[in-house]
Amino acid sequence: MLKLEDGTTIGTVDHVTLPDVVVLVDNAAVAVANGDAVLASDGSQVAIGIADDFNDGTGDTPLAVLIDGILDPAKIRGLSAAAVQQMSGALMAGPSLKL
Numbered sequence: 644m645l646k647l648e649d650g651t652t653i654g655t656v657d658h659v660t661l662p663d664v665v666v667l668v669d670n671a672a673v674a675v676a677n678g679d680a681v682l683a684s685d686g687s688q689v690a691i692g693i694a695d696d697f698n699d700g701t702g703d704t705p706l707a708v709l710i711d712g713i714l715d716p717a718k719i720r721g722l723s724a725a726a727v728q729q730m731s732g733a734l735m736a737g738p739s740l741k742l
Contacts, residue, residue, distance in 0.1 A: 644656065644683070645665065645667070645681055645682070646681070646682045647673070647679055647680070647681065647682075648680035648681075648704060648721065648726075649673070649681065650728065651673055652669035652672055652673075653671050653672060653673055653675060654668065654669060654670070654671050654672055655667060655668040655669070656668070656683065664707070665683070670702060671701075674697075675694050675697075676697050676720075677694055677695065677696055677697045677714055677719040678693060678694060678718070678719055678721070679693070679694040679720075679721075679728075680692075680693055680721065680726060681692075681693070681694055681708055681719070682685065684700060692708035693714070693719060694708060695706065695707035708720060711737070713735075713739045713740070713741050714739065714740045715737075715738070715739060715740070716734060716738055716739070716740040717738070719740065729741065731741070
């Protein structure tokens with residue numbers, strides 16, 4: 644199950660293709676914006692990522708998700724100290740966020 648950070652369900656995962664494509668069983672139930680935090684879970688949280696593209700929730704639009712890397716924290720909407728901790732991230736000099 645993919646959910647937005649606020650718990651809104653995006654859809655049920657059918658399969659994952661490497662390196663960063665998640666295919667849903669059906670079309671996304673809600674819009675996912677660039678920079679949205681997306682949680683993947685089977686009842687216990689197993690992954691967390693940040694949407695890399697805007698998606699309006701219609702059609703079979705692919706959605707790239709960043710699950711690790713070094714990012715510019717100024718370009719991540721809604722980033723808080725709690726979110727950094729939840730993603731096991733670290734704010735570094737630069738500034739940059741390491742996931």
